[in-house]
Amino acid sequence: xxxxxxxxxxxxxxxxxxxxxxxxxxxxxxxxxxxxxxxxxxxxxxxxxxxxxxxxxxxxxxxxxxxxxxxxxxxxxxxxxxxxxxxxxxxxxxxxxxxxxxxxxxxxxxxxxxxxxxxxxxxxxxxxxxxxxxxxxxxxxxxxxxxxxxxxxxxxxxxxxxxxxxxxxxxxxxxxxxxxxxxxxxxxxxxxxxxxxxxxxxxxxxxxxxxxxxxxxxxxxxxxxxxxxxxxxxxxxxxxxxxxxxxxxxxxxxxxxxxxxxxxxxxxxxxxxxxxxxxxxxxxxxxxxxxxxxxxxxxxxxxxxxxxxxxxxxxxxxxxxxxxxxxxxxxxxxxxxxxxxxxxxxxxxxxxxxxxxxxxxxxxxxxxxxxxxxxxxxxxxxxxxxxxxxxxxxxxxxxxxxxxxxxxxxxxxxxxxxxxxxxxxxxxxxxxxxxxxxxxxxxxxxxxxxxxxxxxxxxxxxxxxx
Amino acid sequence: xxxxxxxxxxxxxxxxxxxxxxxxxxxxxxxxxxxxxxxxxxxxxxxxxxxxxxxxxxxxxxxxxxxxxxxxxxxxxxxxxxxxxxxxxxxxxxxxxxxxxxxxxxxxxxxxxxxxxxxxxxxxxxxxxxxxxxxxxxxxxxxxxxxxxxxxxxxxxxxxxxxxxxxxxxxxxxxxxxxxxxxxxxxxxxxxxxxxxxxxxxxxxxxxxxxxxxxxxxxxxxxxxxxxxxxxxxxxxxxxxxxxxxxxxxxxxxxxxxxxxxxxxxxxxxxxxxxxxxxxxxxxxxxxxxxxxxxxxxxxxxxxxxxxxxxxxxxxxxxxxxxxxxxxxxxxxxxxxxxxxxxxxxxxxxxxxxxxxxxxxx
Ligand SMILES: Cc1cc2nc3c(=O)[nH]c(=O)nc-3n(C[C@H](O)[C@H](O)[C@H](O)COP(=O)(O)OP(=O)(O)OC[C@H]3O[C@@H](n4cnc5c(N)ncnc54)[C@H](O)[C@@H]3O)c2cc1C
Ligand code: SF4
Numbered sequence: 001x002x003x004x005x006x007x008x009x010x011x012x013x014x015x016x017x018x019x020x021x022x023x024x025x026x027x028x029x030x031x032x033x034x035x036x037x038x039x040x041x042x043x044x045x046x047x048x049x050x051x052x053x054x055x056x057x058x059x060x061x062x063x064x065x066x067x068x069x070x071x072x073x074x075x076x077x078x079x080x081x082x083x084x085x086x087x088x089x090x091x092x093x094x095x096x097x098x099x100x101x102x103x104x105x106x107x108x109x110x111x112x113x114x115x116x117x118x119x120x121x122x123x124x125x126x127x128x129x130x131x132x133x134x135x136x137x138x139x140x141x142x143x144x145x146x147x148x149x150x151x152x153x154x155x156x157x158x159x160x161x162x163x164x165x166x167x168x169x170x171x172x173x174x175x176x177x178x179x180x181x182x183x184x185x186x187x188x189x190x191x192x193x194x195x196x197x198x199x200x201x202x203x204x205x206x207x208x209x210x211x212x213x214x215x216x217x218x219x220x221x222x223x224x225x226x227x228x229x230x231x232x233x234x235x236x237x238x239x240x241x242x243x244x245x246x247x248x249x250x251x252x253x254x255x256x257x258x259x260x261x262x263x264x265x266x267x268x269x270x271x272x273x274x275x276x277x278x279x280x281x282x283x284x285x286x287x288x289x290x291x292x293x294x295x296x297x298x299x300x301x302x303x304x305x306x307x308x309x310x311x312x313x314x315x316x317x318x319x320x321x322x323x324x325x326x327x328x329x330x331x332x333x334x335x336x337x338x339x340x341x342x343x344x345x346x347x348x349x350x351x352x353x354x355x356x357x358x359x360x361x362x363x364x365x366x367x368x369x370x371x372x373x374x375x376x377x378x379x380x381x382x383x384x385x386x387x388x389x390x391x392x393x394x395x396x397x398x399x400x401x402x403x404x405x406x407x408x409x410x411x412x413x414x415x416x417x418x419x420x421x422x423x424x425x426x427x428x429x430x431x432x433x434x435x436x437x438x439x440x441x442x443x444x445x446x447x448x449x450x451x452x453x454x455x456x457x458x459x460x461x462x463x464x465x466x
Numbered sequence: 467x468x469x470x471x472x473x474x475x476x477x478x479x480x481x482x483x484x485x486x487x488x489x490x491x492x493x494x495x496x497x498x499x500x501x502x503x504x505x506x507x508x509x510x511x512x513x514x515x516x517x518x519x520x521x522x523x524x525x526x527x528x529x530x531x532x533x534x535x536x537x538x539x540x541x542x543x544x545x546x547x548x549x550x551x552x553x554x555x556x557x558x559x560x561x562x563x564x565x566x567x568x569x570x571x572x573x574x575x576x577x578x579x580x581x582x583x584x585x586x587x588x589x590x591x592x593x594x595x596x597x598x599x600x601x602x603x604x605x606x607x608x609x610x611x612x613x614x615x616x617x618x619x620x621x622x623x624x625x626x627x628x629x630x631x632x633x634x635x636x637x638x639x640x641x642x643x644x645x646x647x648x649x650x651x652x653x654x655x656x657x658x659x660x661x662x663x664x665x666x667x668x669x670x671x672x673x674x675x676x677x678x679x680x681x682x683x684x685x686x687x688x689x690x691x692x693x694x695x696x697x698x699x700x701x702x703x704x705x706x707x708x709x710x711x712x713x714x715x716x717x718x719x720x721x722x723x724x725x726x727x728x729x730x731x732x733x734x735x736x737x738x739x740x741x742x743x744x745x746x747x748x749x750x751x752x753x754x755x756x757x758x759x760x761x762x763x764x765x766x767x768x769x770x771x772x773x774x775x776x777x778x779x780x781x782x783x784x785x786x787x788x789x790x791x792x793x794x795x796x797x798x799x800x801x802x803x804x805x806x807x808x809x810x811x812x813x814x815x816x817x818x819x820x821x822x823x824x825x826x827x828x
Contacts, residue, residue: 027497030523034507035498038481045481048507051514062496089498090483108496132487136753154483337544338478 001101002058002081010058013079017061017103020071025109027060036060036086036104040154041094042349043411049344050407057084057098064109066184066192066222073220074190076103083188085216087128087156091163092350095215105220107158116141116228122181124225127158143228146173150336158221164213166393168332170386171256172263172295173229177212184223185211197225235263235295236305237325240317241287245269246361247315248288249384253357254311255292256387260304265292265387266328269364272381280334281327287318291328347403347414356391360384364394371398375417467517468555468562469509475552476513478545479506485539485549488757490764491532494778499529502539502549509556517563527567530556532772534779535646535765536758537729550764557648566648573770574647580638583767584611591617591633599632601704602669604683606676607643609799610635612807616675616799619819620701626826627708632669636660641690642682643766650690657682657692664694671697673704675819677726677798678766685730700727702737702797702818711827714745717793719821722751722783724797725760737797737818744825751794752786759783761804769804780809787813795821 003009005028018026037054038044048054058081063069076083082102089096098104107128115124116138123138123145132153135145148167149160159165161183166175173179182195195208211218242248248267255262268277273289283289290312294304313319334340342348355363364382371380375398382396398417403410469476479502486492492500499508508526512519520527530553537550560566566574590610603624609616617633624631641657664672664683672694674680680700687694721741727733738748751759761779762768769776783805787794794815796802805815816824 029499029525029529031499031504031508031525031529032497034511035501035504038507040481040483048480048510051511088483088486106496106498130487133753140753151483153485153487333484334544337484338482338547339545341482343477343481 002079002103013075013081014059016075017059017072020075021061021063021068025062025064025068027062028058030056032060033057036089036096036098036106039089039094039096040092041097042092042347042414043094044097045344046347046403046410046414047407050405050410052407055097055099055101057104058101060086060104060106062106062109066110066186069105069110069186069220069222070190070192072103072105072190073186073188077189083220085158085162085220087159087162088130088151088154090151090154091159095163096159107156107220107222110222111156113137114223116143118143121228121230122225123228124223125157127156127161127221127224129157131155131157131160138228139231142231144231145179145226146229147176147179147226148332150333152333157224157226161212161221161224162215166386168266168385169263169293169295171265171388172261175386177209179226180208180212181225181227183208183211183221183225185219185221187219192222193219232295232297232301234298234301235293235329236301236322237291237293237329238305238309238312238322239289239291239320239325239328240312241273241283241285241289241320242315242317243287245288245364247317248290249357249361251290251312251315251317252292252384252387252392254314255308256357256389256392258307258311259389260308261294262292262304262308262387263295265290265392266383266385268383269381271379272383275381276335276340279340280331281324283320283324285318289320290317291325293325293329342397342399345402347400347410349398349414349417351396351398352393353396354386354388354391354393358391360391360394364396367394367396371417375400375413377402378417467513468558469513469552472509472548472552472555473513475547475549476506476510478547479503479549479552480510485542488538488542488754490534490536490538490758490760490762490779491775493757494775494782495532497529497532500532502547502552505530505533505549505553505556509552512556512559517559517565520560520563520565527560527565530560531567531570531647532775533765534758534760534762534768534775536725536760536762537764538725538756538758541729542756554646554648557646558650559648561648561650570647570771573767574644574649574652577639577643577647577767578649578652582607582611582638583770586610586635587612587614589618590614590635591621593635594631594633596630596632598630599667599669600629601671601673602632602634602664602667604672604674604676604679605633605635606674606679606799607639608803609675612803613799613817616802616817616819619817619823620673620675622823623705623708623710623819623826627710629708632667634663634667634672636663640679640682641686642678645682645686645690646764646766647771653686654690654692657687657690661687661692661694664696669696671699673699673701675701675797675799675817677724678763678800681726681730700733700797702727702733702740705818705822706736706740706743710743710822712744712822712825713827715821715825716745718747718749719793719795719816720749720751720787722759722794722796722798722801723755724801725758725764727797729758729764737795740818741795741821744822746795746821749788752783759786759801760798761801763798763800766800769800769808773808776804777809780804784811784813 033056110128645653
């Protein structure tokens with residue numbers, strides 16, 4: 001935390017920062033502090049909604065080049081001031097929040113495209129680039145990043161790198177960690193390092209991958225080289241409605257096991273099919289909605305599509321055709337706009353979880369049971385959105401329509417849902433969770449943050465159905 | 467408070483980032499408070515804690531006036547939440563609470579005294595009184611002061627089409643600029659005065675080159691309860707309806723959508739059809755069809771209120787040109803003024819009227 005503005009030390013540090021980033025790059029106005037006090041995490045949103053004072057940074061800096069970032073880090077280091085990188089603030093787990101006050105280092109002014117290498121099909125750019133603006137620029141040059149997350153318009157490239165972000169077409173084109181070639185990073189001490197220019201090496205550990213997913217804790221990523229792709233001749237979709245999630249999962253798994261290369265597969269569970277899909281696509285049916293798409297040369301796409309459809313038909317689903325598949329693609333971002341997205345007063349959280357095919361359904365049911373049994377006021381819904389040869393990602397959500405009005409109580413309830421079952425009774429009743437979660441390969445770091453677990457442990461134990 | 471009637475917008479926008487990439491001001495300021503989410507967060511605090519919040523945080527009000535009001539975000543939003551309307555409501559609250567920032571009050575004072583964006587150009591066509599005129603042609607402040615060639619071009623086209631035109635050049639704000647600054651009562655007064663001129667003219671069709679003036683007469687006046695009783699058209703739709711003797715242009719141009727025409731009236735096709743009818747080859751400008759290239763047009767007098775931001779918007783636009791020689795066409799005299807007269811490097815830019823007049827068969 002910085003000394004308060006009426007302390008001459010604040011003035012001294014301020015002028016050093018000013019020197020580092022220039023007058024355009026430093027802000028202490030309340031509007032900006034407020035804007036940086038809330039990201040896409042439910043907790044600060046609820047805190048604001050309940051009219052509680054925001055936890056703001058002391059200073060927001062917006063360096064416009066790597067050297068300036070390095071200077072800021074050196075200043076912060078010598079005064080021991082916390083620095084929190086901020087891209088678009090669209091992270092849903094509070095990673096960019098200035099929980100310790102101090103400096104928010106907003107990267108958005110570092111948004112230049114430095115090179116498009118049309119021979120190697122790579123792009124080098126600064127990490128503060130808004131990903132939609134970047135995609136538009138790359139498309140204008142005749143290529144695509146193929147990184148289409150729902151927050152493409154909200155977030156920066158640095159945020160995706162720091163969060164191991166995933167776009168809709170990840171099944172074919174990979175997650176951000178598969179797209180990245182190399183990085184420039186400013187370390188917490190203010191050193192500038194460049195990782196090796198290519199992601200495949202004969203020996204040694206992979207420094208690039210160390211920083212990917214580090215959530216701003218190991219340094220500020222300032223530059224990145226990413227793969228880009230030619231714009232495919234054809235991109236087609238097909239949708240089916242299965243009688244239940246299990247048969248839809250079998251179809252999806254078989255598509256992957258057949259080693260076809262869909263660009264995307266998405267499977268919605270029963271409740272999400274009934275709720276969200278109905279709201280956005282207007283399909284009023286019971287069952288599990290599965291959509292997939294292929295892209296590339298038309299001939300290949302037609303062939304792969306026919307094979308994938310044949311695999312699905314083995315489970316006797318209702319064929320919704322290409323139209324309902326295309327409609328999903330066209331509306332893929334619509335789910336995330338108000339009023340389609342969950343919003344306060346509802347409490348909601350997202351529990352991204354990756355597991356093998358052998359375990360993913362167990363994870364789903366275990367989580368569902370844990371949430372719905374321990375928190376009868378909560379609804380649990382989910383979809384499976386990123387598919388690999390060996391498994392997929394469950395994007396599960398819990399929703400509470402009427403959380404407590406008191407902000408403290410609301411926060412406690414919310415944290416308890418994230419926490420592991422607190423009592424031995426709960427642990428045994430949710431053994432499926434315990435066994436399945438051992439195969440979980442990624443979950444948000446804040447699923448059980450130390451501070452929230454300790455506060456939750458002082459709460460009365462949660463009633464469970466034993 | 468007027469902003470109370472925008473509660474649904476506050477609730478939708480305050481935690482939403484989905485249009486941040488095209489907020490006009492934020493694209494050059496990079497401020498979290500300059501996207502609809504940031505403004506909604508500020509106004510949510512005001513809603514909860516009252517107008518005193520503006521006293522506690524003096525920069526809140528200034529932030530609301532940094533908004534370029536392009537309405538690109540509303541146009542983009544799948545539910546079309548009226549983020550621009552929310553800002554206008556809050557500005558109105560500030561004016562009524564006498565809490566408006568000093569620079570805004572000073573500008574509004576000048577507008578109320580009849581000041582124009584600048585002194586009227588000697589080249590601007592003078593007002594006329596024409597018996598049995600087919601149309602009245604309304605010249606806005608920016609055309610009168612800085613872009614007289616827009617009006618000259620329109621009159622040339624009208625003459626070629628054999629139209630009898632009465633030129634109307636109001637001396638001062640017809641309400642639009644005052645309204646966008648939040649001065650509703652003063653705007654209504656100015657609108658009522660101008661509406662009387664319109665009614666007294668007895669001319670049934672009014673045409674203007676200014677999308678801002680068009681929006682004022684078509685959208686604001688009815689909302690202010692000011693009746694006109696005439697048909698109002700922007701030149702893009704009006705000229706498209708004329709049978710003009712045109713020689714095919716052999717030029718490639720980039721059409722810059724007007725904030726008012728596209729984001730407030732969904733008029734994207736007529737200007738393009740008009741250029742195509744003149745034989746121009748149209749190329750899409752920039753990297754995307756969504757952001758605003760109006761340079762503050764939606765805020766009507768943005769160059770006067772926020773010259774620094776206006777300059778940055780211009781720089782951004784210039785940076786998005788394919789080549790420095792590109793020929794741009796705009797339907798907005800304001801945008802043309804900022805591009806042609808404010809800042810460097812020089813940019814080749816025509817108004818729609820000039821683009822059409824240049825193709826009239828000799
Ligand atoms: C509507 C919506 C839909 C979403 N959909 C998706 C989706 O489809 N896929 C997906 O992966 N995510 C999604 N997210 C989550 C979010 O967009 C991602 O986590 C994204 O990566 C965050 O990027 P940001 O620039 O907003 O980062 P921020 O929220 O600003 O920061 C996130 C973390 O990264 C750190 N950080 C930011 N920039 C840097 C940098 N340059 N160097 C080092 N650390 C840095 C921050 O300190 C913080 O810890 C969605 C969010 C929203 C609001
Ligand atoms: S205008 Fe629409 S997209 Fe933009 S912040 Fe508001 S709700 Fe979100």
